[in-house]
Amino acid sequence: MARIGWGLIGGGEGSQIGFAHRASAGIDGRFEFLAGALDADPGRARQFGLSLGLKPERAYGDWRQMLAGEEAREDRIEFVTVATPNVTHFEISKAFLESGFHVLCEKPMTMTVEEARALVEIAEKSQRICAVNYGYSGYPLVRQMKAMVASGQLGRIRVxxxxxxxxxxxxSADADNPRVRWRFDRAQAGVSAITMDAGIHALHLACYVTGRKVTSVSSDFAHGIAGRELEDDSLTAFRMEDGVIGRAWASGLAIGRTHGLTLQVFGETGGLRWAQEQPNQLFWTPLNEPTRVLERGASGLSDAAERASRITVGHAEGMPLAFANIYRDLGEVIASRQAGAEPDPLALDYPTAEDGLHSIEIIHAMAESAGNGSRWTNVP
Ligand SMILES: NC(=O)c1ccc[n+]([C@@H]2O[C@H](COP(=O)([O-])OP(=O)(O)OC[C@H]3O[C@@H](n4cnc5c(N)ncnc54)[C@H](O)[C@@H]3O)[C@@H](O)[C@H]2O)c1
Structure with a gap:
C-alpha cells in the first residue's frame, strides 16, 4: 500500500507535543514524513527538519512557504498536522484545507466560535478531513467505555x-515566566486559560464516551495565583442531552495529580472509572456487584478496544500509541477515499472538526457563565 505523504507544522525541537506527533504518525507505516515547518524561527525550523531527515527543499522555514512549496509539487503531501500555538490554528488549518490538504489540528481547534464554525464549513466545502487531536480518545479503554455505554451495559447514563x-x-514563581505568563493574558489566550487548555480534553472525553453533547453549563472560574487575569481553576456543573448530569473540574493548581485526566460515568446499572495515568485498567462496577478490573489487551473487550490495543496484556501502552490510533483511523479513512472504498466503521471514531466546534462552544458558554455569577448558560 502506498504511504500517505504527511507534513508537520510546529512541534519544533523542545516543544511539548512535537515528538508525540512524529512518533504516532510513524507507528503504523501509513504515513511518510515528507515536509515540515517546525519552528517559529525559520533557521531553527529548517535545521530541525533536516536533522529529522527531511529533504532540504521540504524542510521549510515557514508554513506559508510550505503551503506554496507543496502546492507546486506533483508529489505533494496530502495530510498535515498543525501543532503550533493556539492563536495560529485557524489561519493555518484554513489555508491548508482550502488548498486541498487533509488537516489534523491540535486543540483547541480555534480561539472563537465563529472561527470554529468557519473551519467546519471550509472542511465540508473542500471535502477534506479536518480532525482535532483529542488524542486521549485513542486509548483502548476509553474506546471500551464508549462501547459499553453504547451497548447499554450501564443502562441509562445518569452522571x-x-x-x-x-x-x-x-x-507562583512562573508569574514572570514568559512561556506561562501568556496563557493567563486575555489578549493572547482568549476567554479561558486552564479550561481551554486542559479541561477541554475532559469535556471532550465526556461527550465522546457518552455519545451526548453538552446542552448547558454553570461555571465558576477562579485563579489561585494572584495577578493572573484568567482562571487557573474551574468547576462546572453541566447538563447533557438525554438529561445526563455533568460535573467537570479543571485545575493547574492540583500539585501531585501529575497529568490528572480522569473520567467517571455512572448509569442505572453500573459505573465506570478510568484515569489516564493508569490507562491500562478500567474499573467497572455493575450495580450490587463487586468491582471488576478490565485490563487493556485482555480477552473479552469490545471490538473497538481490541482494535485500538497494540501490545500484549500487561505491558504499558501509553499516550503515543493512543495518538497513533487517531493517526491510524485517519490513514484508513484517507486511503479508503483514495480507493473509492468504505473504511472500517471503527475507523470513523476519530475526533472531528464538529467535535472541535462543540468544545469551543462549551468553553465559551462556560466563560460567559463564569462572568455572570455562574448563571446557567445554554450551549448553542
Ligand atoms: N493534544 C494534546 O494532548 C496536547 C498536549 C500538549 C499541547 N497540545 C497543543 O499543541 C499545541 C502546541 O503546544 P506545545 O505545548 O507543543 O507548545 P510549545 O510552545 O512547546 O511548542 C510550540 C512549537 O510550535 C512552534 N511554532 C510556533 N509558531 C509557529 C509557526 N507560526 N509556524 C511553525 N511553528 C511554530 C514553536 O517554535 C514550537 O516549536 C497547542 O495548541 C497545545 O494546546 C496538545
Missing part, C-alpha cells in the same frame, strides 16, 4: 464526571 486537574500551573 458523567470529568476532571483534568494537575499541578502544571501551580508554581
Amino acid at each position: 458523567a464526571f470529568a476532571e483534568f486537574a494537575g499541578g502544571f500551573m501551580a508554581d
Whole structure:
C-alpha cells in the first residue's frame, strides 16, 4: 500500500507535543514524513527538519512557504498536522484545507466560535478531513467505555464526571515566566486559560464516551495565583442531552495529580472509572456487584478496544500509541477515499472538526457563565 505523504507544522525541537506527533504518525507505516515547518524561527525550523531527515527543499522555514512549496509539487503531501500555538490554528488549518490538504489540528481547534464554525464549513466545502487531536480518545479503554455505554451495559447514563486537574500551573514563581505568563493574558489566550487548555480534553472525553453533547453549563472560574487575569481553576456543573448530569473540574493548581485526566460515568446499572495515568485498567462496577478490573489487551473487550490495543496484556501502552490510533483511523479513512472504498466503521471514531466546534462552544458558554455569577448558560 502506498504511504500517505504527511507534513508537520510546529512541534519544533523542545516543544511539548512535537515528538508525540512524529512518533504516532510513524507507528503504523501509513504515513511518510515528507515536509515540515517546525519552528517559529525559520533557521531553527529548517535545521530541525533536516536533522529529522527531511529533504532540504521540504524542510521549510515557514508554513506559508510550505503551503506554496507543496502546492507546486506533483508529489505533494496530502495530510498535515498543525501543532503550533493556539492563536495560529485557524489561519493555518484554513489555508491548508482550502488548498486541498487533509488537516489534523491540535486543540483547541480555534480561539472563537465563529472561527470554529468557519473551519467546519471550509472542511465540508473542500471535502477534506479536518480532525482535532483529542488524542486521549485513542486509548483502548476509553474506546471500551464508549462501547459499553453504547451497548447499554450501564443502562441509562445518569452522571458523567470529568476532571483534568494537575499541578502544571501551580508554581507562583512562573508569574514572570514568559512561556506561562501568556496563557493567563486575555489578549493572547482568549476567554479561558486552564479550561481551554486542559479541561477541554475532559469535556471532550465526556461527550465522546457518552455519545451526548453538552446542552448547558454553570461555571465558576477562579485563579489561585494572584495577578493572573484568567482562571487557573474551574468547576462546572453541566447538563447533557438525554438529561445526563455533568460535573467537570479543571485545575493547574492540583500539585501531585501529575497529568490528572480522569473520567467517571455512572448509569442505572453500573459505573465506570478510568484515569489516564493508569490507562491500562478500567474499573467497572455493575450495580450490587463487586468491582471488576478490565485490563487493556485482555480477552473479552469490545471490538473497538481490541482494535485500538497494540501490545500484549500487561505491558504499558501509553499516550503515543493512543495518538497513533487517531493517526491510524485517519490513514484508513484517507486511503479508503483514495480507493473509492468504505473504511472500517471503527475507523470513523476519530475526533472531528464538529467535535472541535462543540468544545469551543462549551468553553465559551462556560466563560460567559463564569462572568455572570455562574448563571446557567445554554450551549448553542
Ligand atoms: N493534544 C494534546 O494532548 C496536547 C498536549 C500538549 C499541547 N497540545 C497543543 O499543541 C499545541 C502546541 O503546544 P506545545 O505545548 O507543543 O507548545 P510549545 O510552545 O512547546 O511548542 C510550540 C512549537 O510550535 C512552534 N511554532 C510556533 N509558531 C509557529 C509557526 N507560526 N509556524 C511553525 N511553528 C511554530 C514553536 O517554535 C514550537 O516549536 C497547542 O495548541 C497545545 O494546546 C496538545
